[in-house]
Amino acid sequence: MRPAKDFFAPLAVGAPAPPREIPARPSRAIHFFDPGNEKMAAKVPAMVGTVDVLLGNLEDAVKAENKEKSRQGLVDIGKATDFGPTQFWTRINSLDSPWVLDDLTTLVPEIGHKLDVIMVPKVQGAEDIHYVDRLLAQLEAKAGLDRPILVHAILETARGVANIEEICAASPRMQGLSLGPADLAADRRMKTTRVGGGHPGYVVRQDPVKDDLGVPQYDAERTSYQQDLWHYTIARMVDACAMHGIYPYYGPFGDIKDTVACEDQFRNAFLLGCVGAWSLHPVQITIANKVFSPSVEDVAHARRVIAAMGDGTGAVMIDGKMEDDASVKQCQVMVALAEELAEIDPELKKAYDAIEVTA
Ligand SMILES: CC(=O)SCCNC(=O)CCNC(=O)[C@H](O)C(C)(C)COP(=O)(O)OP(=O)(O)OC[C@H]1O[C@@H](n2cnc3c(N)ncnc32)[C@H](O)[C@@H]1OP(=O)(O)O
Numbered sequence: 211m212r213p214a215k216d217f218f219a220p221l222a223v224g225a226p227a228p229p230r231e232i233p234a235r236p237s238r239a240i241h242f243f244d245p246g247n248e249k250m251a252a253k254v255p256a257m258v259g260t261v262d263v264l265l266g267n268l269e270d271a272v273k274a275e276n277k278e279k280s281r282q283g284l285v286d287i288g289k290a291t292d293f294g295p296t297q298f299w300t301r302i303n304s305l306d307s308p309w310v311l312d313d314l315t316t317l318v319p320e321i322g323h324k325l326d327v328i329m330v331p332k333v334q335g336a337e338d339i340h341y342v343d344r345l346l347a348q349l350e351a352k353a354g355l356d357r358p359i360l361v362h363a364i365l366e367t368a369r370g371v372a373n374i375e376e377i378c379a380a381s382p383r384m385q386g387l388s389l390g391p392a393d394l395a396a397d398r399r400m401k402t403t404r405v406g407g408g409h410p411g412y413v414v415r416q417d418p419v420k421d422d423l424g425v426p427q428y429d430a431e432r433t434s435y436q437q438d439l440w441h442y443t444i445a446r447m448v449d450a451c452a453m454h455g456i457y458p459y460y461g462p463f464g465d466i467k468d469t470v471a472c473e474d475q476f477r478n479a480f481l482l483g484c485v486g487a488w489s490l491h492p493v494q495i496t497i498a499n500k501v502f503s504p505s506v507e508d509v510a511h512a513r514r515v516i517a518a519m520g521d522g523t524g525a526v527m528i529d530g531k532m533e534d535d536a537s538v539k540q541c542q543v544m545v546a547l548a549e550e551l552a553e554i555d556p557e558l559k560k561a562y563d564a565i566e567v568t569a
Pocket residue numbers: 241242243244249250251253267270271392393405462466489490491492
């Protein structure tokens with residue numbers, strides 16, 4: 211552990227100072243594309259401004275023989291594109307792969323000035339972040355960058371989950387965490403075969419009804435409810451991120467055609483405290499933008515509570531419900547997010563501005 215006095219010092223002579231605080235930037239959808247896939251890459255310039263984060267993926271889903279092509283494709287896109295309000299991220303190959311060193315030593319000098327965040331997969335513990343942190347500082351210094359590149363870790367190993375707090379605290383560059391349900395399921399030896407989402411076998415069943423003599427009727431019809439496989443891990447991730455002032459994200463939802471279940475999964479994550487989710491296909495951008503933007507009804511209610519609560523202390527009744535210091539704080543979270551999103555999304559701004567705050 212670095213002593214507190216050294217925590218914010220650059221890790222290489224000439225490297226930019228690490229951030230003291232991670233700014234809250236809209237990142238409802240982190241949209242994945244393969245920069246080596248000509249069809250996908252060609253769509254990227256037109257996606258600027260329609261999605262909060264564009265992420266050039268170099269890791270899983272890119273075939274081994276295409277790794278160099280995708281890396282070069284990312285360099286070309288990074289150089290040629292003006293990203294405007296959209297953040298530009300990449301997911302590098304895993305730290306134990308033969309490609310990651312070339313990923314970092316190529317990307318930082320070539321397009322480091324454009325990259326906002328580097329996503330690191332399969333992070334196991336603080337030592338992985340320390341490695342990336344030092345190497346980035348050296349490369350940034352060599353490239354003469356004046357702004358540090360932030361680091362985002364994917365939570366996709368059992369060890370990573372066990373070490374979650376130390377990962378969040380490992381560097382002032384840490385921007386956030388994403389849940390990686392596919393790799394995590396494999397690493398935990400969960401008996402699933404999907405990329406995120408639920409499972410029809412993971413249920414809680416109603417107790418058997420009893421007959422008039424009190425005998426349980428095991429064969430009688432019973433209600434069962436599918437449960438959320440990811441609840442524990444998302445909640446753990448949200449707490450760790452909140453504690454460290456960084457941002458939690460739900461990861462991939464692989465059933466592209468099941469837009470309804472994708473929306474449910476994203477909304478569960480939003481309600482639990484995540485700020486965004488991955489989009490693997492353009493159709494998922496629309497879902498994420500909708501789900502991770504507070505609804506007009508929620509913003510209207512939140513503004514009403516804030517107005518009624520005056521200095522934020524005490525208790526009031528609104529529509530038969532008690533509101534007090536704790537509920538007004540939740541309302542402030544909602545309104546702060548709405549204001550942040552309104553700055554970059556004219557449609558949302560119009561909708562939020564049209565709200566009339568009633569007594
Ligand atoms: C577990 C994990 O690690 S998840 C993260 C890694 N995985 C990924 O990054 C996957 C990214 N997404 C993809 O590779 C693709 O979307 C697939 C393979 C899932 C589906 O691709 P397709 O079968 O081509 O989908 P579909 O036919 O619906 O595509 C429609 C159009 O959208 C384009 N498109 C599809 N996905 C994307 C994308 N992510 N970004 C930009 N454009 C896309 C297609 O090129 C196609 O273009 P066209 O109309 O000019 O032909």
